[in-house]
Amino acid sequence: MKKIEAIIQPFKLEAVKEALHGISVQGMTVTEVKGFGRQKGLREVYRGMEYQVDFIPKVKIEVIAPDDKVETIVKTIMTAARTGRIGDGKIFVSPVAQVIRIRTGETGDAAI
Amino acid sequence: MKKIEAIIQPFKLEAVKEALHGISVQGMTVTEVKGFGRQKGLREVYRGMEYQVDFIPKVKIEVIAPDDKVETIVKTIMTAARTGRIGDGKIFVSPVAQVIRIRTGETGDAAI
């Protein structure tokens, strides 16, 4: 099993979710994060003082998936999250040793 | 060492924390997340418009632990977080290569 983490633009969440549903991925966990990268943050002005807000609000999607689905999922996220502009984000894939469903105690692929 | 991630119902956080203390796990990191899965979100109504809120507020607990403690920890979380209803959540276990305590520079199991 693998964990697929994607850092994407918040306004792309809806599209990515739909796309994943399209390939029968139902479960995922989403976190609001602050991204630092090439994309520059906006400037805010308060009483004449200007502040460069250096982080950008992003959304992190985590999906645990069986090894054989990883490629499809990664491709699907890529297509749905892409605008072609700086700041589109990244996808990271990492190994997962075990998965357990709390309700039933099922483990492995059955638990996903 | 392993990282144990558990996505649980927010109102079970207290119980899980207590249970982990009970087996001498003191350290953990908790994040508020939005879960998508089998469990259906509630409907909200605003001026007659109905919105299906498709995510469910969940809490993610991360515990880094030595390999030999992983099983006990997973079991403990399972027991404490379980209600038997859909939406109880998942536990993921994944490998960790190194741990460092910032304050002291200790590494490995000593740093946990």
Next chain:
Amino acid sequence: MKKIEAIIQPFKLEAVKEALHGISVQGMTVTEVKGFGRQKGLREVYRGMEYQVDFIPKVKIEVIAPDDKVETIVKTIMTAARTGRIGDGKIFVSPVAQVIRIRTGETGDAAI
């Protein structure tokens, strides 16, 4: 590639960011988390009732990096985040199998 996760004191975020920029790490993702550990939370008092707030607000920094940079990054974070007091936090390093940049489709070290 590796994922470096550091749980640090929120007021150290600025310093850590600067330090990482100093060694040319531009990209990172930051999450607000609640830490439980040795450090004791503050007491809050409401109408005479005292509550021990047992978690401490922390910040989690995630950086994906090529294997050869991991050591430098870990050291840099350690130095910048350290106050020497309990609660300084931890750094975890774990394996990452693949990285993809959504915008371009680049993978591996080129995508970081």
Next chain:
Amino acid sequence: MNPANTAFVLVSAALVMLMTPGLALFYGGMVRGKNVLATIMQNFVLLAVIGVQWALVGYSLAFGPDVGGVVGSLEWLGLQGVGAEPFKAYSETIPHSTFMIFQAMFAIITAALITGAWAERMKFNAFLVFILLWSTLVYDPVAHWVWGDGGFLKGLGALDFAGGTVVHINAGAAALAAALVMGHREGYGKEAFIPHNLPMTILGAGLLWFGWFGFNAGSALAADGLAASAFVATHLATCAAVLSWLATEWLVRGKPTTLGAASGAVAGLVAVTPAAGFVGPMSALLIGLGAGVFCYLAVLAKVKLGYDDSLDVVGVHGVGGLWGALATGLFASKAVNDAGADGLFFGNPALLGIQAVAVLVTIVYSFVLSFVLLKVVDALLGLRVARDDEVAGLDLTEHQEAGYSL
């Protein structure tokens, strides 16, 4: 000159002034967090924009010496001659300046009401230009017709105690034009547009209710039995509308909502506005009951009709004002106010006709002119922010600020 009346109307003016910040919060809580400041700003800044416009030209156009029944002359430009002496045609017992500033607050809040229609997508500069034009070319004349000494709808015998026609129908018609001209918000029908802070909306509704006592009772321009009667009618209609909105909602959707309670309150306040000084307490209750049901259904109908009036200005102010104006034609009674008239239920069907004419004239004038003005401003400046800016939120893109940094 009567100091008690002066005190009452000055305090009422302060109460009405507070309605605009109240409306800013009422609206601000209903938008998404990324647009909260832009929404609040479009209300708050109108205190200033229309405040100055009113002193320079607006008051003269609306209440100045009559020109052919349709508009005031320019004699009172810059408040010339508007001083401590009462102006008898409006009130013999309070300073002319007191009447003027009381009315200023009405001009301000009317413009502010419309902003709910285009919330979350209008450019700030285009908004400023449009609203200045609208206030000068639509609000000021309509106020003259209904309330100005010599105004033609007043001459006709149309009753509008505190602004059902001038304020609410007028704003509602403009809002409809705006919703049609501006089109849907990005994501309309696909994304959930969920109010980001309902306690803020409730606070706003509370301040509106509070300020509305100044609006309606203050419109008696004296601290007398009529003011008391208008105060009571205002309160009871509002109460009834809260209950009927909640009850309808409970039936239709299965739960009574907090936003429904706040919306019902505003609907009731709107509907009783034209009637406040002409109807008894039980009539006010009935007007309120009607308002809660009609406005709730109007809001539901919007979804069917498919226009995107973001914060339901049409459904609440347009429909509520319409119902109130007609209901005045039903429930008005000389027993309550003999300077008024009897309505249909008190034996005089003619009043209902007159009310209908006043309503119609206002709707047509306001809708058409608003439509044209919006098209003109769109051609000159563009009404909508860029798509990306709308996605990012107007707070950052129009004002370089963030509402919250918690």
Next chain:
Amino acid sequence: MNPANTAFVLVSAALVMLMTPGLALFYGGMVRGKNVLATIMQNFVLLAVIGVQWALVGYSLAFGPDVGGVVGSLEWLGLQGVGAEPFKAYSETIPHSTFMIFQAMFAIITAALITGAWAERMKFNAFLVFILLWSTLVYDPVAHWVWGDGGFLKGLGALDFAGGTVVHINAGAAALAAALVMGHREGYGKEAFIPHNLPMTILGAGLLWFGWFGFNAGSALAADGLAASAFVATHLATCAAVLSWLATEWLVRGKPTTLGAASGAVAGLVAVTPAAGFVGPMSALLIGLGAGVFCYLAVLAKVKLGYDDSLDVVGVHGVGGLWGALATGLFASKAVNDAGADGLFFGNPALLGIQAVAVLVTIVYSFVLSFVLLKVVDALLGLRVARDDEVAGLDLTEHQEAGYSL
């Protein structure tokens, strides 16, 4: 008829009306975020529910022509005969309708106060039924006893300027019954029940303080020296209670808290309410000093006694009102208001006894009847939401809304 008095009481009525949204925020900030709307809703909706009840039956029961000293007759149902003419027994200088609407706001806020006792766990439908019964069967008679023309406690000589007995003790006794009948919130004693938004609570306290000037000074029913005296007493007692609450807290807990300042303010306002028009400024200071200490200790005692009065209605309104009613028996002085009486410290120990009787009668009546009514409603509808709903929060489960979507 005196227009100045009319203006003063109408504005006061508006101020008192604002106290209910103020209370909604005061309470709303103190609950957890998942219950903010449900808490606010239970206050806001009472404006409407009791507003209508008052016009239909409540006013007649409380202030209508006396029936045996215990209740008003039904003669004024639907506000029949309550119009612009003054009703001399209550005031010769303001329209009867003005007095009626001023009193309406008192009936509303009293019901709203009680909601703090069952916050975070009561069903909305059961709440509506109970509160309607309570207002009709408890509030209206008690108001008649103390303030109604012919009321038996009034006849006894009990003093209650603006509602220490009628409003605060009455609400406090009902709250105690409610806390006992409803039991603890889920997680009581295990989880931290931390106020989710204290700035909201402070805002609420500020609006309450502001509105309370209408409550207390307005109760003079005239813009005269007595109103001024009540205004001053109100302010000074409140100031003193803030200081004494903070000081006690500072001693006991080591830090003065913002919630303590807000709570102290309310405690002071409560305690001075019965006394406001009968005591001088230095007496008011002392009453306030006492209120801060006694109410703070009462709140601490709750934890020991083990009942879950969520937002301390008993500790603040019950105990504060009790102290204020008795303190009126101590500090009242005919030099301040010769329509009143002298208290113990001014040579007349009898007053203290009379006050004690009034207090006792009210507590017993209100507690017992509230208890019974709650049990009845519990049997019919169930008072508490389901356990899961309580965990998920009442905003979602009772109203299908969320307070914030930031």
Next chain:
Amino acid sequence: MNPANTAFVLVSAALVMLMTPGLALFYGGMVRGKNVLATIMQNFVLLAVIGVQWALVGYSLAFGPDVGGVVGSLEWLGLQGVGAEPFKAYSETIPHSTFMIFQAMFAIITAALITGAWAERMKFNAFLVFILLWSTLVYDPVAHWVWGDGGFLKGLGALDFAGGTVVHINAGAAALAAALVMGHREGYGKEAFIPHNLPMTILGAGLLWFGWFGFNAGSALAADGLAASAFVATHLATCAAVLSWLATEWLVRGKPTTLGAASGAVAGLVAVTPAAGFVGPMSALLIGLGAGVFCYLAVLAKVKLGYDDSLDVVGVHGVGGLWGALATGLFASKAVNDAGADGLFFGNPALLGIQAVAVLVTIVYSFVLSFVLLKVVDALLGLRVARDDEVAGLDLTEHQEAGYSL
């Protein structure tokens, strides 16, 4: 005795009271979330602290029987003799106690204004000690000089209708001293100090604007043409200042901000305060226009000058008050208020000189004494919280609370 005037001034006192919670929110929204309660607390608690100080000694020092033109005697300690009878030197038509409590609210808000200078770093106990000393040794005498019967600046002919000198310049000078003595906040110039909740700030500004009608129009102490004139001037100056602040900002920074609108409103309110009862509406507009520009530039200048006046008390209240006091010397006109004087533009250059003297005396006295008092309190208690506490936030470390637990 005139009940209308009494009603008007009592209601005005309530409005001015509301300004302090309003200011608490205005300031509270501008600090970081970890300091929101501490900031609000320093305002809210002053209602109590200065409220009590005023009754015990402050009123007597400020308005009591004159001692050598510089201070009131102690004759009225504890409000002895301050009752329902009018005190002619201040007003023949309202109870003395009414005047006293109206003035109490001025003393409170003035102290509260200063707290913006040291926001996010001052210890609560040191704050209490300093502010009590300041109010007694600085505010009370200065109020006596300008408004007290026999005060020497009043004797000189200096005009200050509602407190440009006494309130705003006085607070601004103290704020400057505080910013200099206390030094920068931790992280100044490195971290972004971003307002955590701007809707809260806007709400505060709205309440300030509302309350300010009581402040300025109420200062007429009668519900007459003068009050109406002051009301109108207040509104127009504020409107103009909003527009000119926004316009300047738009030119300088490229976007008009919501915080700019709120700040401009306060700047306009400040500047018109001394002038409100002496100038006509068009003069008021010009005063407002100036205020928006000057205060905006003063705020920008702060950054250059390098002192850390956290919430711009100097830039807005100091500079705004200064401009307003001098502008009174320019625009005052006997045609508006013949108890006043003509200003430079109405043919009397002398007034400008007198105003300048009054301003100068106040600035020097307030700045020097504030500086000394701060140094004394610093030596005794320490003014600043510990570095770690400042980083953790004052809500937790000074009050053991958290503003939000969402």
